Each structure stands twice: as structure tokens, then as C-alpha cells.
Amino acid sequence: MAITIKLFASLREALGEGEFQLELGALPPGEVVDGAIKVEAIKAVLSARGTHWSEALNQPNVVHALNLKVVYLDALVADGDELALFPPMTGG
């Protein structure tokens, strides 16, 4: 099991990936409490991949959806969850 990360639209384009897995065991142990990690800690881990990750993910209006629902940065993500990151929506 792992956490599935999905990226859409300008974030997907900027980072060159649309979907990948994060193993909970590979995340900083201090951030994982009772098998779960906060959205903001996942963003910090991904931001450490490089400047373009950091810049893309830390834009002020990035939306976080956990298992298809928009959540705040303090939401807890566990094994098997799906976390999507994307810019504000522009459908309709």
C-alpha cells in the first residue's frame, strides 16, 4: 500500500507527472503519526525534490483534495489514500 498522488492541469504540466505513489515508509518518520501524515508534510516532502516542485506546489491557491474531497493542509493522509493537488478549478 502507498499514498497515491495525482497532479492536474498547470501543476501536472509544470512537474511532468500526473500520478505517482509515495510509500509511507519512505516519508520522514517524525511526520508520520499513527500511520498518517498531514497534507502539508507531504507537500514539504515533495517540495524538497527541487525548485520547480517547491515553486509549483507552494503557490498560494493550490487546492488539495483527499479521496475526492477538498481539504485543508492539516488533513491526515493514510496508506491507500489518494491526494490530488491542482490549481483553482475553471470548468463550466
Next chain:
Amino acid sequence: MSVSLQAEPIDIAAEYAVLVGEAPGAAVATFTGYVRDHAGENPVGVLELEHYPEMALTVLQSLGRQAAERFELINWRMVHRFGILPVSETIVWVGAVADHRGEAISACEFMMDTLKTDAPFWKREQGPEGARWVASRAQDGERRARWEQGGGT
């Protein structure tokens, strides 16, 4: 009381017939959105619509159910396209059936105002100067906020 996400153009006459069914109620309102040929000063040739399929479906179903409860709808339907959309083609179609016109019209407005900001679709416009992601507009957020305050009717 259903949602469709589809790549193909929306058959408005067929959708209307399904929406109204055999018991039309007293009031039917619909809204159709089309691809514009311009964005401000810039010409647009093609619109790309990216979406997050699973979430788009659950969000639209939830918004439809909220509209049904809020406006006491007899029926509702939401259809949203994705993929490559040429100018003048349909993007979105919503319809509501109620006992009175106010509820039917407001329900369409509610569904459109909420799906604009809540449903995971992203527009990318292609024109002679290249492609660019469409930015969200402050007025869309303001229109969305009206419904939170119990207004909009």
C-alpha cells in the same frame, strides 16, 4: 437526477427530452455554455478541458442533490464535456424541473455557479499565440459565495 461526463458534443434536444420525461412539472429551465472564440482581446481556436474524472462525477452529483433539496426540484440533470472542444461547441448543459419558474431558474444558476468553482475541470485555451491555462476569476468566487449566504434567489 443524473450527471454525465462526456467527450462527445451534448445533444441538447435529447437531454431536454430526458429531463422533462413524461411529467414535465410546471417549470423547466436549462442553461447551455459554449466555447467562446475569444478570451479578452485574444482569439481562441480550440479549448482543451482537463478533468479529474472520479472527483468531477462525485462533486457534480453532490451539487445536483443540493440543488434538488434547496429548490425542491422534480428533476435535474448536469452534462459536462472534457477533451478537445472547437469554438462554438457545447461545454456544459444543466437543466432543472420544478413547480415554479423561480426555483427552476435559480437551480440552474446554483448548479452553474457552484460547478464553476467546485468541480475539478481546467480550461486551456489554444490560439495563434500558443496555449495558456485559464485563470480562475474573482467574480466566479463571488457568485459562488452568494449561495453560502443563503442568497442568490
